[in-house]
Amino acid sequence: MEKGELKGKILKALEMPAELLNNCPRMTSVGNESVFIENYKAIIEYDKNVIRISNNISIFGENLNVAEITTDGILISGKIKAIEFES
Amino acid sequence: MFLRNTYNYTMGYVEVQVEGYFVERFINLCMNRNIEIWDIKRKHDGIIEFKIRNCDMNKINKIAEVTRSNISIVNEVGIPHLAKKYKKRRIFFIVFFCAILGIYLLSLRIWKIEIVGDFSIPINEIREELIQEDFKIGVAKKNLDFDKIKRNIYIRRNDILWMGFEIKGTKAIVEVTERKLPNVDELDGVPCNIVSDKDGVVEKILVRVGNKMVEKGDVVFKGDILVSGVISGEKIDDSYVSSDAEIWLKTWYTGKVSIPYEKDIITKTGKIENKYKIKLGNYIINLSNNDTNFEKYDKITNIKKLTLFGKYELPIELVTTSYEEYNIEEIKITKEQAIAKAKEEATVIAKSTMTANADIIDCDYKMFLTETTVIVRATIECLEAVGVKERIVY
Incomplete structure (x- = not known):
């Protein structure tokens, strides 16, 4: 049994949130106005029409702004058109 | 959110513009070093604008060196910046607060x-x-x-x-x-006389307490004792009482009027001539001919001072003289008319001298006719209650 597998099983048994397992980002979006991303690592690209975040997430839209940024999360506001995952 | 905004405003924050090729890296480095930034806006390629606390300003200078970007301050917001801005005017603010304090202290007292x-x-x-x-x-x-x-x-x-x-x-x-104290009669129960306050003839006298001094038909003058409070007898000592009586006197009031048979009556013809002058200090400028054609006239002069803004008087006066023409008419009235008019006027004069509570019994007129005038004397006969209490001093 691998190390990650055991951790996953324990978390599943305790009904813990999945994002704790593999540090994947958790996103909360309010309509198409804003997205709040937790567990991000860094900003890779910041442009008016696209914001790329290190966990292979791209957010496309118009007039995108970073309204808030802390070590825990990033709040992106603007007219959001698409959220894309690259793998 | 509100609390954070208030906190940021009180501590002061700066709007910063960062220009460089690696602005993303700049933001990431800020995050790594726990520097809080917010409201990040992308202006153009390679230019971002964000807000940062005052205390973090020197930290981002190092980051700027690493990322080779330029930092420029766009705007400074918050109380520390306001304080810096108004440091020169601190005397003003000190005086301002002193004035407010002074007003407050004065308002604690009654003025x-x-x-x-x-x-x-x-x-x-x-x-x-x-x-x-x-x-x-x-x-x-x-x-x-x-x-x-x-x-x-x-x-x-x-x-x-x-x-x-x-x-x-x-x-x-x-x-x-x-407190309205009850109006007590001061002389109630005190030995006193009753004296007359009018001239007249006694018509009726009713004594309850006291010694009657006058009888019906007696002529009394102002100040005469009508009822005495001293009761004396041949065999007893004088005793003093508080007199109480009702006395009615007949009194007379007269009024005299003379009315002439011929009388001048002035009537205005309604013709008016206006003349204007301007007075500058002591100089007079006539604007029109000052003579009038009227034979008999009233002259009315009206001086108007010119003022500036209705407040400041100027030494310029506008003098308006208006002449109003009048005619004199002589009217004659008959003897009967004159007598009737004189009677009426004399009665009015006589009544005006009467006391308010007197009852009129009779009214008598006496006439003297001369060649030019009629003289009428009206005599009003009244019945009135008199009597003033006067303390006996013994």
Whole structure:
């Protein structure tokens, strides 16, 4: 049994949130106005029409702004058109 | 959110523009070093604008060196920046706060005392009573104990029934209600005479207590004793009583009027001539011919001073002289008309001298006719109650 597998099983048994397992980002979006991303690592690209975040997430839209940024999360506001995952 | 905004405003924050090729890296480095930034806006390629706390400003300078970007301050917001901006005007702010403090301190005291109410006590007496209780202009409001003031004044003054205090800002309104003492007859029960206060003939005299001094038909003058309070007898000592009586006198009032048969009556013809002059200091400029064609006229001069803005008088006067023409007509009235008019006027004059409570019994007219005038004397005969109590001094 691998190390990650055991951790996953324990978390599943305790009904813990999945994002704790593999540090994947958790996103909360309010309509198409804003997205709040937790567990991000860094900003890779910041442009008016696209914001790329290190966990292979791209957010496309118009007039995108970073309204808030802390070590825990990033709040992106603007007219959001698409959220894309690259793998 | 609101709390954070308030905190940021009180601590002060800076709007910063960063220009460089690696702005993303700049943001990431800020995050790594726990520098809080917010409201990040992308301006153009390679230019971002964000807000940062005052205390973090020197930290981002190092980051800027690493990322090779330029930092420029766009705007400074918050109380520390305001304080820096107005440092030069600190005297103004000190004086401003002193003034507010001064107004506050002055508002703690009473600066005007208004005494209201329907009373006949001299207002200065009430003011003195209040001053005795330390209630005067300049007294601190918190030191006032209205109940105590009221109590002490009620004890001292018999004629004050009630006092109400009201404070409106720095003005105190004192309401006073007077105790209306019953109007006691001072001479009730005290030995006294009754004297006449009018000239006349005694018509009726009714004595309840006292010694009757006059009879019906006697002529009395002002000041005569009508009823005496001294009762004396041959065998007993003098005793003194408080006289009580009702006395009615016949009195007369006259009025005299003379009316001529011929009389001038002035009627205005309605023709008016206006002349204008301007007076400049002592110089007079005539604007029109000053003579008038009227034979008989009234001359009315009206001087109007010119003013600037309705306030400042100028040494220029506009003099308007208007002549109003009139005619004199001689009218004649008959003897009967003159007599009737004279009677009427004489009665009015006689009545005006009468006392209010007198009853008119009769009215008599006497006429003297001369060649030019008629003279009428009206005599009104009245019946009136008289008598004033006068203390006996013994």
